[in-house]
Amino acid sequence: MSTTKPSIGFCGLGAMGFGMATHFVERGYIVKGFDISQASLDRFEQAGGVPVATLQESAEGNDFYICMVATAQQAQSAIFDDAKPIIKGLPNGATLLLCSTVPATYAQSVAQQLQQLGRSDISLIDCPVSGGAARAVNGTLTIMAGASPEAIAKGQWLLKEMSGENKLFIVDGGIGQGSNMKMVHQVLAAIHILAASEGMGLAVKLGLDPRIVVERVNGSAAWSWMWENRTTRMLNEDYYPGVSALTIILKDVCIVTSQARATTFPVPLSSLAEQVYFSALNQGYGPHDDAGVLRIYHNTSLSQTPQSWLSEDEVNKRTNLVITLLTNIHLLAAAEALSFARHLGIPLDQLYGLAVDAAGGSHSLRDVGKLMIRGLSGNEKNWMGVCTHNLDTVVTDLAEVVGAAQDLKMPLFLGNAVLGAFLGVRMRFGGDIGEAAVLKAYVQ
Amino acid sequence: MSTTKPSIGFCGLGAMGFGMATHFVERGYIVKGFDISQASLDRFEQAGGVPVATLQESAEGNDFYICMVATAQQAQSAIFDDAKPIIKGLPNGATLLLCSTVPATYAQSVAQQLQQLGRSDISLIDCPVSGGAARAVNGTLTIMAGASPEAIAKGQWLLKEMSGENKLFIVDGGIGQGSNMKMVHQVLAAIHILAASEGMGLAVKLGLDPRIVVERVNGSAAWSWMWENRTTRMLNEDYYPGVSALTIILKDVCIVTSQARATTFPVPLSSLAEQVYFSALNQGYGPHDDAGVLRIYHNTSLSQTPQSWLSEDEVNKRTNLVITLLTNIHLLAAAEALSFARHLGIPLDQLYGLAVDAAGGSHSLRDVGKLMIRGLSGNEKNWMGVCTHNLDTVVTDLAEVVGAAQDLKMPLFLGNAVLGAFLGVRMRFGGDIGEAAVLKAYVQ
Numbered sequence: 001m002s003t004t005k006p007s008i009g010f011c012g013l014g015a016m017g018f019g020m021a022t023h024f025v026e027r028g029y030i031v032k033g034f035d036i037s038q039a040s041l042d043r044f045e046q047a048g049g050v051p052v053a054t055l056q057e058s059a060e061g062n063d064f065y066i067c068m069v070a071t072a073q074q075a076q077s078a079i080f081d082d083a084k085p086i087i088k089g090l091p092n093g094a095t096l097l098l099c100s101t102v103p104a105t106y107a108q109s110v111a112q113q114l115q116q117l118g119r120s121d122i123s124l125i126d127c128p129v130s131g132g133a134a135r136a137v138n139g140t141l142t143i144m145a146g147a148s149p150e151a152i153a154k155g156q157w158l159l160k161e162m163s164g165e166n167k168l169f170i171v172d173g174g175i176g177q178g179s180n181m182k183m184v185h186q187v188l189a190a191i192h193i194l195a196a197s198e199g200m201g202l203a204v205k206l207g208l209d210p211r212i213v214v215e216r217v218n219g220s221a222a223w224s225w226m227w228e229n230r231t232t233r234m235l236n237e238d239y240y241p242g243v244s245a246l247t248i249i250l251k252d253v254c255i256v257t258s259q260a261r262a263t264t265f266p267v268p269l270s271s272l273a274e275q276v277y278f279s280a281l282n283q284g285y286g287p288h289d290d291a292g293v294l295r296i297y298h299n300t301s302l303s304q305t306p307q308s309w310l311s312e313d314e315v316n317k318r319t320n321l322v323i324t325l326l327t328n329i330h331l332l333a334a335a336e337a338l339s340f341a342r343h344l345g346i347p348l349d350q351l352y353g354l355a356v357d358a359a360g361g362s363h364s365l366r367d368v369g370k371l372m373i374r375g376l377s378g379n380e381k382n383w384m385g386v387c388t389h390n391l392d393t394v395v396t397d398l399a400e401v402v403g404a405a406q407d408l409k410m411p412l413f414l415g416n417a418v419l420g421a422f423l424g425v426r427m428r429f430g431g432d433i434g435e436a437a438v439l440k441a442y443v444q
Numbered sequence: 445m446s447t448t449k450p451s452i453g454f455c456g457l458g459a460m461g462f463g464m465a466t467h468f469v470e471r472g473y474i475v476k477g478f479d480i481s482q483a484s485l486d487r488f489e490q491a492g493g494v495p496v497a498t499l500q501e502s503a504e505g506n507d508f509y510i511c512m513v514a515t516a517q518q519a520q521s522a523i524f525d526d527a528k529p530i531i532k533g534l535p536n537g538a539t540l541l542l543c544s545t546v547p548a549t550y551a552q553s554v555a556q557q558l559q560q561l562g563r564s565d566i567s568l569i570d571c572p573v574s575g576g577a578a579r580a581v582n583g584t585l586t587i588m589a590g591a592s593p594e595a596i597a598k599g600q601w602l603l604k605e606m607s608g609e610n611k612l613f614i615v616d617g618g619i620g621q622g623s624n625m626k627m628v629h630q631v632l633a634a635i636h637i638l639a640a641s642e643g644m645g646l647a648v649k650l651g652l653d654p655r656i657v658v659e660r661v662n663g664s665a666a667w668s669w670m671w672e673n674r675t676t677r678m679l680n681e682d683y684y685p686g687v688s689a690l691t692i693i694l695k696d697v698c699i700v701t702s703q704a705r706a707t708t709f710p711v712p713l714s715s716l717a718e719q720v721y722f723s724a725l726n727q728g729y730g731p732h733d734d735a736g737v738l739r740i741y742h743n744t745s746l747s748q749t750p751q752s753w754l755s756e757d758e759v760n761k762r763t764n765l766v767i768t769l770l771t772n773i774h775l776l777a778a779a780e781a782l783s784f785a786r787h788l789g790i791p792l793d794q795l796y797g798l799a800v801d802a803a804g805g806s807h808s809l810r811d812v813g814k815l816m817i818r819g820l821s822g823n824e825k826n827w828m829g830v831c832t833h834n835l836d837t838v839v840t841d842l843a844e845v846v847g848a849a850q851d852l853k854m855p856l857f858l859g860n861a862v863l864g865a866f867l868g869v870r871m872r873f874g875g876d877i878g879e880a881a882v883l884k885a886y887v888q
Contacts, residue, residue: 254850257860261843264875266867271860272716278855279723282743299726399705406698410721416715417861418700424868425712428888431708444872 005029008158009062010087011078013040013102017068017245019136020099020162020363022047025159026374027139034058037187054081059089064158065096068129069147071251080113087119095123095155102128103255104176104183105262107146111175123151126175127159128182130189130359131167132229133243140164144185146171146178169354172347183343184192184351187270188360190253191333191414192226193290194273196415199227199326200234201297202401205408206318207308216319222326224362233291238301242289249290249417250277256340258390265343266442269329269336272417296409321401325415328398330364332418332438338372339366339442348373371436376443384437385430392431393440395422449473452602453506454779455522455530456544457484459687460573463580464543464606466491471583471605478502498527503533507603509540515695516546524557527749539567539599543587546572547699548627549706551590552717555619566605568621569594570819571603572626572801574633575592577687584608585742587628587800588693589620590615613798616791621850627699628785628795631714632804634697635777635858636670637734638717642769642858643671644678646845648763649852651752654679666770668806674735687731693719693734694850700784709787710886713780716861721748741854765845769859772842773809776882781809782816783886802825814878820887828873828881835882836875841867 007030010021018040024031025048032050034057035041041051052058055078059065065086069075075098079086090096098107107126114122127145135141145152152170159168169186171177200238203213204310216230217223233242253274260267279284280293298305310318336361341351352373356366367388375383398419421441425433429440454465460482468475468491476494477684478501479485485495496502499522503509509530513519519542523530534540542551551570571589571832579585587607589596601614605610615621643666647657661667677686695718697718704711724730724737742749754762781804785795792794796817800810819827842863848855865885869877873884 076549257850258847261863262845264839264843264867264870265870266864268861268864268868271864272857274850275855275857275860278853279740281853282855296723340600395708399708403702403705406718408700409722409725411719411726413716413719417704417712420710420712420715423708424885426714427710427886441868442871 002409003017006064007032007062009037009058009065009086009089010068012068012070012193013037013044014068014070015133015135018044019133020037020066020068020141021049023137023139023162027047029184032058032062035239036118037337054084055086056089059086061091063091063094064155065090065094066099067097068099070100070107070248071374072100075100075102075106075110077122087117090122092121095125095151095158097125097127097158098153099127099129100165101186101252101255102179103259104179105259108176121333122146123154124175125151125155125159126178126282129162129187130182132163133357133396137313142167142169142354143356144171144178148173148174169350175347177346180344181346181351181354183259184337184344184346185355185358186252187256187337187340188333188355188362188365189226190256190273191269191329191336192224192247192292192362193230194276194362195224195326195329195414196227196230196291197294198296198329198412199322200231200294201410201413202325202405203322204298204302205304206321207408208315208322209307210302210317211321216322217326218325221331221363221367224326224330225359227326230275230291233289234294234302239288239292241287242291244282244290245287246277246293247286248289250274250281253277253408258276263342267336267340269333269414269417272413276413297338305328321404324397325401327364328394328418329414331368331422331435332361332441334362334365334369334441335372337378340351340441342376351429368436371434372439375436375439383400384433386436387434389435391422391426391433391435392429394435395419395426395431398422409417450508451476451506453502453509453530454501454512455535455709456512457480457481457488458512458513458514458795459577460580462488463577464510464512464585464673464854465493465583465661467606469493469523470804474673478515488544488616494813498528499530500528500533503530505535507538508599509534509538510543512543514544514551514692516544517543518540519546519554529717530809531561534566534710536565536636539569539595539602541569541599541602541738542569543573543882545569545626545630545696546623547703551623565659567598568619568693569595569603569819570796571621572623574626574629574804577585584611584612586611586798588613588622588625588798590620590625591620592618594716605701613794615794617789621790622787625790625795625798627703628781628788629799629802630696630713631700631784632777632799632801632806632809633670633691634700634717634775635713635780636668636672636804636806637693638720638737639668639770639773639777640671640674640735641738641741642856643766644675644689644738644771645851645854646769646856647766648742648746648749649854650848651754652742652762652766653751657763657766661770662769665811666767666774668770668802672771677733678737678738678746683732684737686729686735688734689731690721690724690734690737691730694725696719697721704784707787709784711780711784712865713858713861714856718859733790765848768860769845771808772838772862773858775879776865776885777814778809778813779816779883779886782785782813782820786820792820810842812872815878819883820879828877830880831878833869833878834875834877835877838879839875844864854863
């Protein structure tokens, strides 16, 4: 371990933050960490970190500071409003990384507040992260960073320490665009997390063996990072404390819908996911892992749900219903994320490159996203005619899934919303267009 | 009592059927009634009816027969498939009124089966009813009847006995169009029932006095028949057995969404209502009154929910959020019902006249429905410019409601879906159009 490495200030030792902070400890940095939970501080000390008693102390003498609290409200308190805040401790010319997921407008207000307080010496980087606790520990996170070129130059080495190879995305547009990039990525994440529960709920109600369905979906066009990741916890019914609390993705999707309302853009699938998450919150699932939203669809323990005896043909047929459902939810999620990104001036190729290999990844995005980006560019006339599956086929297949769920008397929130959106596009343009044209649900 | 009145056969002595059958008893008819429940038969006998032991017996010797079972499956069993079915008892030349709410395709299959069995002597009328148990008892139901002119001529007197003044609607198009008319009416009913719970849930969470909100909404543009009717049961928390079970409207909305899928038409609000009803069903609310769906939004007893102390200004402001929510849900419900009706070839003026004073009635339909019908006629160029509230104003107001619900961490399923649909229309046509133009969510 080299002792010439600079010491780093850190606040927010939650699931993600603890992983990030201990990653630096393991890489030989002195990390001064603060958290409001004494248990987290103790755990941090055991992991080799230096726990401190105030935010101000965690900043003192550190030219680099990472803020990884959960919300904009917490960040505001930690940086400015606390009795002994970060701002009082940060040395002249320090670099402050705001890694929390916050609205872009909040990140911009941090820059303004620094200026108003006469602390323009501080280089602020708006750099939310993605990838989950395991990648935080390994230093292979995806990071979306917006800032002035000067700030990026100062902080880039730190961002690189935390991020995987080709996982650091410097987003054009300065402070705010890192958060906006994360936000549009979370459009995918929020919809895919609910989709995983909806797909698994359907599978179980169809009498399928959940372990086999997980494998089959993972090897199909319906794959998503969230499906692969969340279903492992569903299979083990490992919801509490879990890895990522429902309240976290709910907070993120609330940022999506608020910013969409503020800019009069429709995000119907994100909105719907938010409503289902609020329902789950009201049922007491807030502190549980978001994979536990499965219980909205199927509230009997998986291990106690009898599986039907089914012929191999019938297993294939029913598994295909689940695959059709997920593929098409992911397809419309891609359209929602990409079109919202364009609306916000986010570089689409960068979003694609980032999301396809991150927590928002899906084969639908991978396979159809580039064509959607060409459609959104406005430079290509015939993109709607490009066709792997035509819309009429997609509608027929998805209608069968929706009908099957109806027969099972189970809610299929996303499946029904997606079918409705597809039918709306079909009404306007006919059914003889490619599946990428579902983008038209979001653009003129 | 005159004994020259013909005797009537009847099956299905549930909430509605019992009222209809006893209405005939009170009007001096001999009514031979059958039900699978002995308790219902006993109650029917006490009310002066003639209980019989088989369906066949209930039909024997009766030139007029009313089938008021709950579902198409039950109707199929009662008329044809039972060991002693209605068809075996019905005398030559009898008139058979199918009053159950069934898919139009099922009503058409009854006609085909009669023909195949060589019973074309029977005059079938496809005549679902609406209006609730109280109007059934009073003989003031709304009835939507489709049949051959000959069958209508024979059965009209009976339809008139059951229906209120100007509440009997003979729908052009023969067998099936009575059911289709009922179905598009139930688009309104199904959405408005959920809207009543969503509006009341929001009101209570906003700290408003539910009794005052009920009054204010009843006197506002947000009035609907369902709001006025269902909120009385919410205020009394009178959900079981209640008046109209959740399973009834759920069955009706399943007919709506199945027929919409079969004819590739989007009915996003009906679909969403169905998913929320399925959620409520899974929480055990199926046998309860549909007003009890309130508990999806607010699961604390109303009488135990503390009201906030609020200034009169604040009460007005918050009540207006509820009024805005309901007015706009009803507005899009009107668009969904009218455009689906046109898609099915249902006469729109007739639907309007029927629904505006029936269980599907709302001031939004009353105030904007005629303009929407002009828009759907295709003969009027400038209907989208006609404007009481322009779309931008509507979007701004509704976004405020959705934001308030988000701050309260409560689901607002319909409110969010309606805002999404409005934003979709705004994206295509701009915000400087009239509110009736939200119809464009359903038409090219």
